[in-house]
Amino acid sequence: MSTLDTKPARAEGRKDPWSQLLEKVGKHQDREAYHALFQHFGPQIKYYAMANGMANHAEELVQEVFVSIWRRSCLYDWKKAAASTWIFTIARNQRIDMLRKMQRTSAEMPVETEDLWQIPGEHENEPVTSLHRLMSERRVRDSLKHLPEEQITVIAKVYMESKSHQMVADELNIPLGTVKSRVRLALNKLKVILQDQNV
Amino acid sequence: MNVHHPDTLTLMEFSAGNLSEPHALCIRLHLDQCGDCRSRVDTLDSLGAVMMESQPQTEVSSGMFDSILSRIDSDADLSGQQVTTVAKGTARISPLEKLLGEDLNSLPWKRQMGDVSVLDITDRFPGQREQVVLQKLAAGGKAPSHTHRGEETTVVLQGAFADQKGVFNQWDFVVLNQEDDHKPVAVGCEDCITLSVLSAPVKLTGTFGRMLNPFIR
Numbered sequence: 001m002s003t004l005d006t007k008p009a010r011a012e013g014r015k016d017p018w019s020q021l022l023e024k025v026g027k028h029q030d031r032e033a034y035h036a037l038f039q040h041f042g043p044q045i046k047y048y049a050m051a052n053g054m055a056n057h058a059e060e061l062v063q064e065v066f067v068s069i070w071r072r073s074c075l076y077d078w079k080k081a082a083a084s085t086w087i088f089t090i091a092r093n094q095r096i097d098m099l100r101k102m103q104r105t106s107a108e109m110p111v112e113t114e115d116l117w118q119i120p121g122e123h124e125n126e127p128v129t130s131l132h133r134l135m136s137e138r139r140v141r142d143s144l145k146h147l148p149e150e151q152i153t154v155i156a157k158v159y160m161e162s163k164s165h166q167m168v169a170d171e172l173n174i175p176l177g178t179v180k181s182r183v184r185l186a187l188n189k190l191k192v193i194l195q196d197q198n199v
Numbered sequence: 200m201n202v203h204h205p206d207t208l209t210l211m212e213f214s215a216g217n218l219s220e221p222h223a224l225c226i227r228l229h230l231d232q233c234g235d236c237r238s239r240v241d242t243l244d245s246l247g248a249v250m251m252e253s254q255p256q257t258e259v260s261s262g263m264f265d266s267i268l269s270r271i272d273s274d275a276d277l278s279g280q281q282v283t284t285v286a287k288g289t290a291r292i293s294p295l296e297k298l299l300g301e302d303l304n305s306l307p308w309k310r311q312m313g314d315v316s317v318l319d320i321t322d323r324f325p326g327q328r329e330q331v332v333l334q335k336l337a338a339g340g341k342a343p344s345h346t347h348r349g350e351e352t353t354v355v356l357q358g359a360f361a362d363q364k365g366v367f368n369q370w371d372f373v374v375l376n377q378e379d380d381h382k383p384v385a386v387g388c389e390d391c392i393t394l395s396v397l398s399a400p401v402k403l404t405g406t407f408g409r410m411l412n413p414f415i416r
Contacts, residue, residue: 031268038264043256050257062259066267081241088248092216103326111323115294116223117216119230119240136238137245144249159215159250165208180208187207192242 018083026073037083038066045091051160052095064094082137093117095162143190151186154179201233203371210236214243220324221331221396225354225372227294228394232370295356295394298323299333303357303392306333314340314385330397336360336385344382350398351375358391360384 015023021037024030045065049058068090076086097113144152157163157171165183169176205213205226212218213226230237299306299320308316314337321331336342338358352374359368362381367373375381385391 035264038267042259042263044251044254046257046259047254048251051254058257059260059263062263063267063270067270070267070271082245082248084248084252085241085245088251089244091251092214092247096216111220111224111294111298115297116220116227117213119237119244136242137248140242140245141249144246144253155246156250156254158211158217159247160254162215162217164212164217183208183211187211190242190246192207192211192239192246 015078016082019078022069022073022076022083022086023078025070026076034066034070037069037087041084041087042066045087048091048160049095052162054095054098057098061091061094061098064098065091068094085137089118140190147186147189151182154182155186158183201229201235201368201371202365203367203373204233204236205229205372206374207239209374210240211243211246214240214247219327219329219396221327221329222352224294224298225352225394225396228354228356229370229372231293303333304390308333308335313342315342332395332397334393334395336383336391336393338385338388338390340385340390342383344380348377351395352398353393353395356392356394358389359386360391360393361386 018037018040021030021033024033025037042062045062046058049055049061054061065087069087072090076083080086081089093113096117100113153172154168157168158165163171165179166176169179172179209218209222209226213223218226230240306318308318310316316335316337318333318335319330320333321327321329324331333356336358353367353372355367355369355371355373357369359366359371360383361367362383364373364379364381366386383391
């Protein structure tokens with residue numbers, strides 16, 4: 001299984017292997033490619049579900065995510081996102097959707113999950129943003145290797161366990177301000193924070 | 200070009216999927232119009248993907264891939280072409296329009312005081328612990344000076360308002376708290392309409408003993 005170091009890097013202007021596979025699924029309904037994606041991302045998504053306290057629904061989430069990947073693969077555009085980023089957003093949306101459905105007593109959901117969480121994707125005329133999107137995953141992967149463990153721990157709790165900054169502070173028994181400053185330091189190194197951002 | 204953006208930490212909580220539904224809606228409405236924040240969320244989503252791949256992994260049961268395939272085969276709707284059409288057809292309707300209909304100005308506004316009207320839409324978000332309110336400040340109108348209790352997240356849906364901190368235009372994003380004493384004025388020739396989410400104080404339960412409104416408190 002891949003780790004930070006062995007995952008194929010996304011070369012600038014080039015498709016990484018996972019994005020190539022996903023494109024094959026989208027264009028040709030290629031089941032071998034689909035299976036390869038399943039073998040790579042299935043166990044990641046299952047862990048994601050478990051870390052989120054959804055142990056009883058972990059396999060259900062993996063299934064929902066992969067059915068959704070199949071359905072949406074024709075919309076996938078490697079220029080807009082690496083396959084792993086695209087799949088992460090589907091996993092996140094499906095997790096939210098499952099939780100919403102479990103918590104609702106009535107079937108009615110006035111606002112759909114995708115309306116809230118999916119970034120609008122039809123801004124074709126954004127060359128800078130496209131390039132930015134293309135490079136961001138590789139840059140994030142490279143920068144993450146150099147972050148101190150305490151910053152990675154905080155970020156992992158936010159992303160993998162869906163904990164608010166306050167919940168992370170309570171769990172680690174550190175002040176909220178410390179959590180926030182660790183996140184800010186990390187995001188600065190990952191160049192997420194823009195210079196004009198008055199945080 | 201927007202001037203007032205969500206805090207990057209809030210964008211991160213959005214990217215991680217940790218915000219409440221009304222808060223996510225405020226962010227989503229801003230993102231629809233703000234390329235800078237969209238590209239930051241793209242990077243944050245990449246961070247999510249990299250975190251996911253760097254964690255331990257859990258083996259999936261052996262028959263799962265086959266059951267996924269049989270689900271795909273049994274469902275006629277899962278053909279690629281259809282999904283493309285559906286997704287592209289619905290993408291153009293904004294979540295706001297889905298929620299409120301086409302015309303913000305013809306909603307059943309309740310005149311609250313002077314130039315200020317409100318519409319509480321908390322019931323559109325069942326199960327959420329926050330109060331969600333639309334406000335309208337009539338064009339050229341002023342709201343009385345006031346402060347805020349709790350934290351209030353606001354996104355401007357139409358028109359613009361100005362206060363001591365600056366001018367807030369359409370799709371600008373602002374978070375106000377107890378320290379902000381402001382006196383907003385609607386600028387321009389349109390009524391200023393905002394969507395606000397008030398975080399319920401954790402200790403309180405039941406009804407709030409006041410009318411929610413970031414313009415008047």
